[in-house]
Amino acid sequence: MMRQHVFSEKTERESLPVNTILHGNCIDVLKTLPEKSVDLIFADPPYNLQLQHELLRPNQTIVDGVDDAWDQFVDFVEYDQFTKEWLSGCQRVLKDDGTIWVIGSYHNIFRVGKIMMDLGYWILNDVVWHKTNPMPNFRGTRFQNATETLIWAKKSTEQKKYTFNYQAMKNFNDEKQMQNVWHIPLCTGRERIKVNGKKAHSTQKPEALLYRVILSSSNPGATLLDPFFGSGTTGAVAKRLQRNYIGIELSAEYIDIARERIAAIVPTGLSETELVTKSKRDAPRVSFGQLIESHYIAVGQNLYSKDRKVTAIVKADAQLLWQDKSGSIHRIAALIHNKTAFNGWEYWYCEDSPGHLVSIDDLREKYRRENKMG
Numbered sequence: 358m359m360r361q362h363v364f365s366e367k368t369e370r371e372s373l374p375v376n377t378i379l380h381g382n383c384i385d386v387l388k389t390l391p392e393k394s395v396d397l398i399f400a401d402p403p404y405n406l407q408l409q410h411e412l413l414r415p416n417q418t419i420v421d422g423v424d425d426a427w428d429q430f431v432d433f434v435e436y437d438q439f440t441k442e443w444l445s446g447c448q449r450v451l452k453d454d455g456t457i458w459v460i461g462s463y464h465n466i467f468r469v470g471k472i473m474m475d476l477g478y479w480i481l482n483d484v485v486w487h488k489t490n491p492m493p494n495f496r497g498t499r500f501q502n503a504t505e506t507l508i509w510a511k512k513s514t515e516q517k518k519y520t521f522n523y524q525a526m527k528n529f530n531d532e533k534q535m536q537n538v539w540h541i542p543l544c545t546g547r548e549r550i551k552v553n554g555k556k557a558h559s560t561q562k563p564e565a566l567l568y569r570v571i572l573s574s575s576n577p578g579a580t581l582l583d584p585f586f587g588s589g590t591t592g593a594v595a596k597r598l599q600r601n602y603i604g605i606e607l608s609a610e611y612i613d614i615a616r617e618r619i620a621a622i623v624p625t626g627l628s629e630t631e632l633v634t635k636s637k638r639d640a641p642r643v644s645f646g647q648l649i650e651s652h653y654i655a656v657g658q659n660l661y662s663k664d665r666k667v668t669a670i671v672k673a674d675a676q677l678l679w680q681d682k683s684g685s686i687h688r689i690a691a692l693i694h695n696k697t698a699f700n701g702w703e704y705w706y707c708e709d710s711p712g713h714l715v716s717i718d719d720l721r722e723k724y725r726r727e728n729k730m731g
Contacts, residue, residue: 375580378592378604378612383584384439386605387446395603396520396579398447398457399570399591401562404465405429405436433468440465440472443584448476450582454518456481458570459508460562466506478510481519482537486566489542509574519574526573535573541565550588550614557588557614567594575600577632589615596622599632641730643721645686645701646675653720660686660705661714667693669705677705686717 373394379386430436447457457478461469474480484507491503511519526535541563548564550557567590575581577599583591586604588611595602596619606612625632648654649671656673669677669689677689684692686701693699702721706714724730 373580373601374603375601376592376596376603378586378589378606378615380606380609380612382607383605384442384446387443387450387584390450390582390603392449393452394580395450395582396452396455397571397575397600398451398455398582398584399567400443400447400457400459400583401560401585401587402440402443402459402461402465402469403430403436403585404462404560405433436465437468437472440469441476444469444473444476444478447582447584448478448512451512453512453516454520456509456511456519456574458574459510460486460505461508462505463502466508470508473508473510477513479512479514479516480508480510482509483507484509484537484539487538487540489540490545491543507570520576520579522573522576526569529569529572535569539566539569550618552614557611561588562590564590564594567591568598571595571598571600586615587611589618592619593622596624599624599627641725643724643730644675645717648717648720648724649673649675651724653724654707654717658707660707660717662693662704663706663714665714 372391374390379389430439444459451457459466459469459473470480486505486507488503488505491501494501527533529535542565544561544563549561571581571591571594578601580601580603581591581595582603582605584605586592586606589604592602592604592615604612604615606615645654649656654671656671658671660669660671660677661667667679669679672678672683675685676683677686679689679693682689682692686705687699688701690701690704691697691699693704702718703716705717707717707720709715
């Protein structure tokens with residue numbers, strides 16, 4: 358059964374145009390991809406900036422803003438229809454356990470979010486990208502715009518499973534939960550791709566931004582889709598992190614730039630376990646009873662709180678006896694703390710040698726290793 362599953366995944370990958378850039382309008386190209394075929398989508402669509410006048414610096418030089426034809430629409434009706442069509446195409450090709458990220462500015466992200474909700478996507482987070490080196494507001498008529506917003510959503514309300522590498526992101530953030538405000542500078546310096554001294558792409562995103570997106574919500578070997586591939590940031594980071602990518606891009610010039618950029622990247626060659634630290638919730642399930650029946654913990658043995666102020670006795674049915682109360686490792690820990698729930702794996706310790714305590718969670722990890730449970 359397992360080999361059949363692996364074979365089907367391999368066949369699926371081989372039938373997809375992975376690690377290639379498809380030339381064309383994303384709405385048309387999306388129709389050519391198989392249904393439910395990609396694990397993660399990152400979309401950086403046109404923002405419809407609605408720029409009406411040249412923007413000048415105090416010294417009267419022109420600001421190199423976004424005036425590309427691909428960002429221009431007749432009106433909001435046209436933009437909304439365009440947005441609905443590409444988001445519908447993405448929803449069709451996204452796997453039932455996949456997620457999508459869409460980035461935008463105040464010009465478009467609220468319209469995009471409304472359309473996503475109308476289509477049935479379910480928003481998991483909004484992530485605020487705080488640009489630590491934002492462009493000044495040259496006219497001095499508004500607050501300096503220092504943020505963009507990313508919407509992270511699953512395919513539908515009913516979707517139960519999706520990838521979120523919680524522990525990896527916590528590790529990435531110095532053992533603190535990763536928050537939804539990301540302080541990352543604009544793409545500048547050596548990372549900014551230039552052609553003949555000018556920016557190759559007016560809205561090139563920093564690799565650091567895509568690094569967090571891809572690391573948090575996909576696994577090595579996953580297939581990522583970017584329907585607005587541009588200069589190839591998604592593909593570059595995907596290759597570094599050993600994911601597959603599919604890019605869709607309207608501009609042949611951008612495709613050439615992206616191909617050259619990605620070809621220059623050398624993959625790490627690390628295994629999946631070396632790339633990402635999995636969350637405990639992703640580990641194979643081991644019950645407290647399994648530790649008892651396999652003699653990692655003995656019936657009648659004492660369990661202790663870390664400070665040894667609390668003691669409970671292990672019963673044959675994997676319950677604990679504390680004072681006159683009997684219950685699971687979680688229920689007894691919750692009673693002790695006067696809470697409705699508590700993680701017993703993190704609370705209880707036992708002696709593995711006289712005077713030395715070991716966490717029962719560590720015993721659970723030892724059980725997984727010795728029984729080759731991954």
